Structure formats: structure tokens, C-alpha cells
Amino acid sequence: xxxxxxxxxxxxxxxxxxxxxxxxxxxxxxxxxxxxxxxxxxxxxxxxxxxxxxxxxxxxxxxxxxxxxxxxxxxxxxxxxxxxxxxxxxxxxxxxxxxxxxxxxxxxxxxxxxxxxxxxxxxxxxxxxxxxxxxxxxxxxxxxxxxxxxxxxxxxxxxxxxxxxxxxxxxxxxxxxxxxxxxxxxxxxxxxxxxxxxxxxxxx
Amino acid sequence: xxxxxxxxxxxxxxxxxxxxxxxxxxxxxxxxxxxxxxxxxxxxxxxxxxxxxxxxxxxxxxxxxxxxxxxxxxxxxxxxxxxxxxxxxxxxxxxxxxxxxxxxxxxxxxxxxxxxxxxxxxxxxxxxxxxxxxxxxxxxxxxxxxxxxxxxxxxxxxxxxxxxxxxxxxxxxxxxxxxxxxxxxxxxxxxxxxxxxxxxxxxxxxxxxxxxxxxxxxxxxxxxxxxxxxxxxxxxxxxxxxxxxx
Ligand SMILES: [Fe+2]
Numbered sequence: 487x488x489x490x491x492x493x494x495x496x497x498x499x500x501x502x503x504x505x506x507x508x509x510x511x512x513x514x515x516x517x518x519x520x521x522x523x524x525x526x527x528x529x530x531x532x533x534x535x536x537x538x539x540x541x542x543x544x545x546x547x548x549x550x551x552x553x554x555x556x557x558x559x560x561x562x563x564x565x566x567x568x569x570x571x572x573x574x575x576x577x578x579x580x581x582x583x584x585x586x587x588x589x590x591x592x593x594x595x596x597x598x599x600x601x602x603x604x605x606x607x608x609x610x611x612x613x614x615x616x617x618x619x620x621x622x623x624x625x626x627x628x629x630x631x632x633x634x635x636x637x638x639x640x641x642x643x644x645x646x647x648x649x650x651x652x653x654x655x656x657x658x659x660x661x662x663x664x665x666x667x668x669x670x671x672x673x674x675x676x677x678x679x680x681x682x683x684x685x686x687x688x689x690x
Numbered sequence: 691x692x693x694x695x696x697x698x699x700x701x702x703x704x705x706x707x708x709x710x711x712x713x714x715x716x717x718x719x720x721x722x723x724x725x726x727x728x729x730x731x732x733x734x735x736x737x738x739x740x741x742x743x744x745x746x747x748x749x750x751x752x753x754x755x756x757x758x759x760x761x762x763x764x765x766x767x768x769x770x771x772x773x774x775x776x777x778x779x780x781x782x783x784x785x786x787x788x789x790x791x792x793x794x795x796x797x798x799x800x801x802x803x804x805x806x807x808x809x810x811x812x813x814x815x816x817x818x819x820x821x822x823x824x825x826x827x828x829x830x831x832x833x834x835x836x837x838x839x840x841x842x843x844x845x846x847x848x849x850x851x852x853x854x855x856x857x858x859x860x861x862x863x864x865x866x867x868x869x870x871x872x873x874x875x876x877x878x879x880x881x882x883x884x885x886x887x888x889x890x891x892x893x894x895x896x897x898x899x900x901x902x903x904x905x906x907x908x909x910x911x912x913x914x915x916x917x918x919x920x921x922x923x924x925x926x927x928x929x930x931x932x933x934x935x936x
Pocket of ligand 1: 503796851856
């Protein structure tokens with residue numbers, strides 16, 4: 487008999503359920519006085535370097551109805567393409583930018599909104615540059631395991647055309663599902679859980 | 691994290707067979723919220739292996755004490771007093787230090803403090819239902835609360851959630867992000883619950899059930915339950931391609 491690998495198994499996921507706000511954004515949910523502020527609400531401050539942008543959108547279910555009870559987290563590089571993380575070995579990120587945001591959607595309209603900066607480019611495994619992108623993680627009632635996707639910027643045509651992740655997607659017809667479109671300072675990014683325009687979700 | 695070597699390795703591929711599938715029709719809400727196309731496999735880049743740090747300074751004194759953190763001065767939440775404790779580990783068995791744990795639950799009667807909640811069981815004026823903590827250098831954490839009650843929910847005509855505590859876990863990398871639920875040993879509602887049953891791997895479900903831990907029970911005060919959480923592990927970076935500038 488060979489040795490045992492002695493590898494533990496990851497804890498299984500369970501849905502975030504309808505009351506995820508109580509645990510992750512209690513002030514938003516009306517539970518005040520326990521934490522000063524909900525985590526992830528503010529990604530930038532007045533000293534943050536880079537171009538200020540807003541990311542706004544909705545998440546649609548298979549009937550075309552926007553979700554109103556979901557929670558989204560984003561993770562991105564700063565304007566110079568550096569992550570504010572101990573695992574970032576290429577330099578020191580902007581200390582005035584967290585890179586991480588968390589927002590519930592508006593309980594009436596389903597709109598989510600992040601105030602952030604446009605991220606710089608970061609390398610792929612082989613050193614080629616990826617196009618600017620934001621990583622997203624979506625949880626909600628009815629979603630059994632958090633969904634991972636990426637948001638790219640439609641106006642970064644040259645960078646997108648050489649992005650190592652985008653170019654190897656077999657069904658290029660689906661690539662536009664990852665593209666946010668710009669209007670003023672706001673990038674609009676809708677996410678479709680099902681249907682013809684189902685967003686590309688990643689196994690990361 | 692301390693003086694430990696920075697972690698720059700890719701995560702082990704996720705073993706999706708132990709997780710629930712996206713489409714689980716007995717849990718009805720999943721039907722229109724489950725992606726139908728195959729996930730696109732993405733080898734971890736720096737965007738996936740990095741993640742933010744949460745410092746202990748964000749924590750208030752009572753953040754991990756749901757019995758007191760919403761209660762009026764001198765009062766406390768009603769219900770069976772319990773301690774939940776354990777370690778956050780990675781798949782290699784190493785403690786994950788600095789992991790952010792956030793938890794939420796119904797009160798002892800099975801009622802959540804939430805605008806969308808309609809169960810007839812009453813609110814407890816001294817119970818908010820949220821808490822958080824950050825693991826120590828060994829990955830250890832603990833919290834104090836009251837045991838949440840089971841509650842009925844609109845799915846089948848007579849579906850009840852077993853007593854459970856929701857956990858959100860943030861390790862060191864964005865790809866480790868996890869939300870799960872902790873159940874209590876011996877609860878007969880677990881095998882009946884359509885949400886628990888979205889997990890078809892019995893060992894994986896068993897791993898969500900916290901046993902009574904008499905050794906850590908506080909005499910004349912609170913029973914203890916042990917709940918360890920395992921996050922994805924990382925490959926050693928030893929012979930990996932170095933990232934540019936590394
Ligand atoms: Fe629940």
C-alpha cells in the first residue's frame with residue numbers, strides 16, 4: 487500500500503440564503519450598533535490614485551427578473567496593476583485603495599453599485615499582460631456555491647484583444663457577457679444567471 | 691500571517707463533487723438561479739491567488755459574542771447558551787491565520803431580524819443575530835451565542851430548516867472565498883432538509899455537523915460545539931513558474 491496523501495477535504499458550500507445581509511452587511515440590513523460600518527463599503531478615499539469609476543448593474547435570473555437579495559464582492563488591482571495583498575510580490579499597492587468591495591443590491595431595484603478606480607493590467611501565468619479586469623463573487627438565496635466571474639472594460643479594445651483568458655474562450659460569441667460598457671464615469675455590467683446571454687462563470 | 695513566507699502558489703483545483711450542484715430542483719429557488727452552461731476553467735492567476743487582509747483592529751470587544759453584542763446594557767439574549775469553536779484549516783492541514791469569519795443566525799425561536807422575514811415566532815429585543823471574528827496564528831476561533839431555533843420556510847408545503855449558523859469565510863486568496871452553514875449533531879431535521887440535501891456526498895455533509903464538545907463546555911454556563919472549517923490549499927511554489935518580477 488502506498489502512503490496516504492493526508493489531504494483534508496474543503497468544507498462544502500451552502501447557500502448564503504435570504505438573510506446574508508444580517509451577517510455580511512448588518513448596517514445595511516437595519517441592524518445598527520453592532521459594527522461601526524459594514525466591511526467593504528468603501529474601497530477608495532480622497533487620496534486614492536487613479537481614475538475614479540463607478541460599476542453598476544443588476545443580476546438577472548432565468549425568468550429575466552432582477553435579484554434583489556444577492557450580495558456581490560469584487561477584487562481588483564489598483565490603478566498601477568498591483569494587488570493590496572501580502573501575496574503581491576511585484577511591488578507595493580496604493581495604501582489608499584483596498585481593492586476589495588462588498589455590496590448588497592438595492593432591495594427595491596436590484597441595482598448594485600461600487601465606487602472604485604479603473605484597475606491597471608496584471609500578468610498572466612506566462613508573463614503576458616491581462617487586460618484590465620475586476621473579479622466578482624456572487625452569492626444569494628438559490629445559489630448553492632458562490633459564482634465567480636470577471637468584468638472587463640469594453641473600451642479597452644486593444645488590451646481585450648490580446649487578453650490570454652479572453653482569447654482562448656472557445657465560444658467567442660459569449661465574450662461580450664464579460665464586457666462592461668461605459669457611460670460617463672459609470673461602467674454598466676449586468677449579470678445573467680441563465681438564458682441566451684448567460685454570463686461566463688469561471689471554475690477558478 | 692506573522693513572519694510566514696508569503697503565499698504565492700496556485701490553489702488546488704476545487705473538488706466540485708463535494709459541493710452542491712448549482713441546479714438542485716428540490717431547493718426550488720435554485721431552478722432559475724443556476725447557470726446552465728459549463729463553467730470555464732481558469733488556471734489561477736495573481737487575480738485569484740491574492741486577497742485582502744483583515745486586521746484584528748477592526749474587531750469590537752463583543753463582535754464574537756451574540757449573547758451580548760446587541761443586548762441592552764445589563765441584559766442578554768434568550769435561549770440555550772452555547773460556545774462554537776474550532777480551527778480554520780487548509781487542505782494541507784495547516785491552520786489559516788487571519789481568516790475573517792462572519793456568522794449570522796435566527797434567534798432561539800427560529801426568527802431572523804430581517805425586513806423580509808415573516809415567521810410568527812417573536813423577535814428577541816436583545817438578539818441581533820450577527821457576529822464576526824478573525825482566527826489567531828493557529829487558525830483558531832471561538833464565538834458565543836444562543837442555539838438558533840429551527841424554522842419553517844416556503845419551499846415544499848412543510849419544509850423546516852434544521853438549527854444552523856451561517857458562516858462566511860475569507861481566507862488569504864479570493865479563490866478561497868466560501869459561505870457555508872453549520873448544523874448541530876443529532877438534529878433529526880438535517881436529513882429532511884432540501885438545502886442540506888443539495889450536498890449529495892455524505893461525508894461532505896457530515897463535515898458540516900458540529901459535535902457536542904463536553905471537554906470545552908463551560909460548567910454552569912454554556913455547552914460547547916466544535917466546528918472546524920477547511921479552505922482550499924495551495925500548491926508549494928518550489929518548482930512553479932515564477933511570476934514576472936518574482
Ligand atoms: Fe438560515
